[in-house]
Amino acid sequence: MAQSPPAQTAFDIALSDRAEAGLPSAVRKVFRASQRPGMISFANGAPFLGALPFGKLAEDAQHILADQGLVALQYGSSDGIPQLRRHIVDIMALEGITAHPNQVIVTAGSQQALNMAAHATINPGDVVFAEGPSYAGGMAVFTSHEADIVHVPSDAEGLIPAELERLIAETRAAGKTPKVLYTIPNFQNPGGVNLSSQRRLDVGRICRDNGMLLFEDNPYGLLGFDGQIMPAIQPDFPDITFYFGSFSKMFAPGLRLGWVIAPGSIHEHLINIGETAALNPAVFNQLLMSAYLDDPAWKETLDVYRGIYKAKFQALVETLERVMPAGTTWNQPTGGFYLWVKVPDGIDTEELVYEAIERGIVYVPGTAFYTNGAGHSELRLSFCLPSIDEIRKGAAILGELFTEALASSK
Structure with a gap:
């Protein structure tokens, strides 16, 4: 029809x-x-x-519905189920992040998490710095919150810190507020480059010195061809960094599951924003993801x-x-x-x-x-x-x- x-x-x-x-x-x-x-x-x-392993996933789904159906198909906690948040903490530890499950907010993909963070922190006219080129979905989030986007030149080692400093100075001279640096430091979308270890420290320092927030978006960090895993920026700058993770690339996007950890003062605000948008992430999806991660074969x-x-x-x-x-x-x-x-x-x-x-x-x-x-x-x-x-x-x-x-x- x-x-x-x-x-x-x-x-x-x-x-x-x-x-x-x-x-x-x-x-x-x-x-x-x-x-x-x-x-x-x-x-x-x-x-x-x-x-x-679709056969195993089907078995997991059957067990979830048979044994936990009343929970799986019910409303859930706004920040996600505890067992998935524990798995997320273990995944982030692979990149050097030390976190408690209570710091994790599960979201409908990292796209929702990014939108929540922008909603909580960006005012119309604030300036967001991002690699040039940068993730189109992220740019759509920032423009929808009426931010001004300034692209920072990149090279084979990622975003160039000296260029970021120059552009921040120009922004201040123009009377605008530099608010956020948005970066995808690992296998960047769309540029494919990694931000070098030294530049991760440099851009974190620049953001902190300028009173800016750092949005670290990392859906690809575990997808190095040879298994290499770069250290995250967040451990060195936890007071200014919003770290976004996702199961969409390392597992599957259909479950729509991601997460965010944020500076402590903003955590409850993000939960409130998430509740307003969607009440809670889907419980069944979280239980299925948790069952998959329970088996080390993942x-x-x-x-x-x-x-x-x-x-x-x-x-x-x-x-x-x-x-x-x-x-x-x-x-x-x-x-x-x-x-x-x-x-x-x-x-x-x-x-x-x-x-x-x-x-x-x-x-x-x-x-x-x-x-x-x-x-x-x-x-x-x-x-x-x-x-x-x-x-x-x-x-x-x-x-x-x-x-x-x-x-x-x-």
Whole structure:
């Protein structure tokens, strides 16, 4: 049955200023436009789920409903069930974070956690600093709270501290309030780079010295191709750091589970904000996640995924080396989901995105990851979901498209 179009009103509905300020997700817009059979998608940062133990998960779900159904399908605690919060503490310990389960607030993915933190701390006109390029979903959160976003240049070691200091000084000179540094320090989305150990200390010090908060978003930290785990920023700066974690990339996004730990003074405020939005995270989902983590085999499954993503990354790069026009460059991620590509002048990745869809592939143009109009000669390729054969085929199509576009621009 065909879906009915949205009902039309007899008058224009005036949006709030906050809603007007919000940006739609360019990533999800491109993703929706590509939903047709046979499409090869480099657009969505969706994990490959094929190695999950679905039989065991089904058994866990059955036991939860049979033994704890009255709890699993009932309202729950606003900050999450205790057993999942204990598991989260153990996971964060792998990155050097020492926390108590009572410090953890479970959320519907780290996206909700980020929105809660922004709601609690950002006033209209406050300045949020973020890597350039940066996570489009994060930028949408900050613009919806009417913040001004300033992109900080990055290089192979991540965000450049000296540039952050310069931009903070310019912000103050313009009479604005520097409020937050937002960073994805591990296998950054979309740049794929790691913030170096020294720079983690440098940016924390800069934030503290300038009376700023630090939002540390870390959905990819356990997804290093060779199992390497970088230390978190939070242990050195717990008084200013909001740490966001997620099960969406290391397990599966369908359960919509993430978390946040925050400076102590803000903890109860975040719980109140979460209650207002959703009352509590889904109890059944939390129980299923906890059952999965009860079995130490989850670490072996994670190791399988690291190998899968490494093989996909290598297939993508090997193909791009053969097919992309001369002058194309890309980063060398050591984990995560993303390859950041820069193409020669004369190729506009935003203009070509729908031509790519017509040819059977979808990518995200670099403009989706900036709020200042930059990114026309850049793009993000997600290698996490397509098969290796699809990656090779899709990259070859991409090479043809960009080679033709460059030739026609001369």
